[in-house]
Amino acid sequence: MFFRIISGTTLAILLALSPLSHAANSAPTVQEGDWVANEFTFNSGEKLNDLRIHYYTLGDRSKPAVLLLHGTNQPIKALLAPGFAGELFTPGAALDSSKYFIIIPESIGSGKSSKPSDGLRMNFPHYDYDDMVTAQYRLIKEGLGISHLRLVMGYSMGGMQTWLWGEKYPTMMDALVPMASQPNELSGRNWMMRRMLIESIKADPAWAQGNYQQQPPALKTANIMFSIATTGGTLNYQHKAPTRALADKLVDERLAAPVTADANDFIYIWGSSANYNALPALNRITAPMLIINSADDERNPVETGILSGELHKIKQAELFLIPASVETSGHGTMMSAKFYRDKLRAFLAATPQRQDKK
Structure with a gap:
């Protein structure tokens, strides 16, 4: 074994x-x-x-x-x-x-x-x-x-x-x-957003075909966009951010957080769902x-x-x-x-x- x-x-x-x-x-x-x-x-x-x-x-x-x-x-x-x-x-x-x-x-x-x-x-x-x-x-x-x-x-x-x-x-x-x-295959907004997450990182010149020296900036912004769009709940977000100022505060907090992920790891793991069914x-x-x-x-x-x-x-x-x-x-x-x-x-x-x- x-x-x-x-x-x-x-x-x-x-x-x-x-x-x-x-x-x-x-x-x-x-x-x-x-x-x-x-x-x-x-x-x-x-x-x-x-x-x-x-x-x-x-x-x-x-x-x-x-x-x-x-x-x-x-x-x-x-x-x-x-x-x-x-x-x-x-x-x-x-x-x-x-x-x-x-x-x-x-x-x-x-x-x-x-x-x-x-x-x-x-x-x-x-x-x-x-x-x-x-x-x-x-x-x-x-x-x-x-x-x-x-x-x-x-x-x-x-x-x-x-x-x-x-x-x-x-x-x-x-x-x-x-x-x-x-149980169904990834489709609709779920897969479309995953594709955009992957494509946003790959389109960043700093990604350099995966041979980057620093994490490409698109990793942070694409991940924040994906998270807000697909997790959080409409009623919950409206409760937390009933004004533009409070909504900006939530975004600013996420933008200020350090990047702890790796771009290539992101591309692989989000892409791994492509053939799920x-x-x-x-x-x-x-x-x-x-x-x-x-x-x-x-x-x-x-x-x-x-x-x-x-x-x-x-x-x-x-x-x-x-x-x-x-x-x-x-x-x-x-x-x-x-x-x-x-x-x-x-x-x-x-x-x-x-x-x-x-």
Whole structure:
């Protein structure tokens, strides 16, 4: 088997994980590590030696395992913040880390996992969501030695990968929870904005075909434009910025923030969604599925009716749609787990757990 495990390090979650009274020394810690495949073959036919998948875990690995998948370009700390982890990982919560072994891998192209900015730049193999899921599966099976998952759950890109998990490995999990996602191919405004994000960076002379010395200026402006256009929620933005002055303040704050991303990494990871399409194989999904979306999701507009027209193809699936309000934030609503924590807990309680969890 072509793999090795690099010992993880431990870091304490600095933020209090619960809005309730919770002693600081009882907050769960995060184990951090790497799994490395000596050779990995991508769907493009390209190969990479020593593909590295960085991952984080919470809890005891003897407990039922939960795979949690992040969004595009989303830092893992967003999943450890009070609005998410504080609502889901604490004692008695849906994903209580004393009862589950929570695994959060960084996808190919993200964080400390292998990515173009490691050195290959635009010569890095072209990857897609299917490659990401394959690498996650190998991490779980080969790296961590886990044969079954209690739950696969993901947000945005991770939500789309959750659909693929249910199709590629239908008996691997007890339950599936894709969030802020749909199974259909990228289309409409969602894909058009992604294309413009990529093209804006490539059109910047400073990009220099990926051989830049400094991050091209278009990276910041294109990313801010994309974020405002596709995440935040119409009602929420109007509530935060009811005047031009307040709207300018929000923009100025984003423009003043430092650039922490890499242009080539951006091009690769946003482009990796180009061939995503889980629709043709929906009937392969056998695990019970709870689909969590928000009514104001800019990237997955509910008014298209795409999702509601496809649910009948899945053996057991329920859509939980969060109503739009000044408290929701469009595509980013799922980072406020208060909107669905009780529904998730009830769903898991009603979903049978296989005994051979490892």
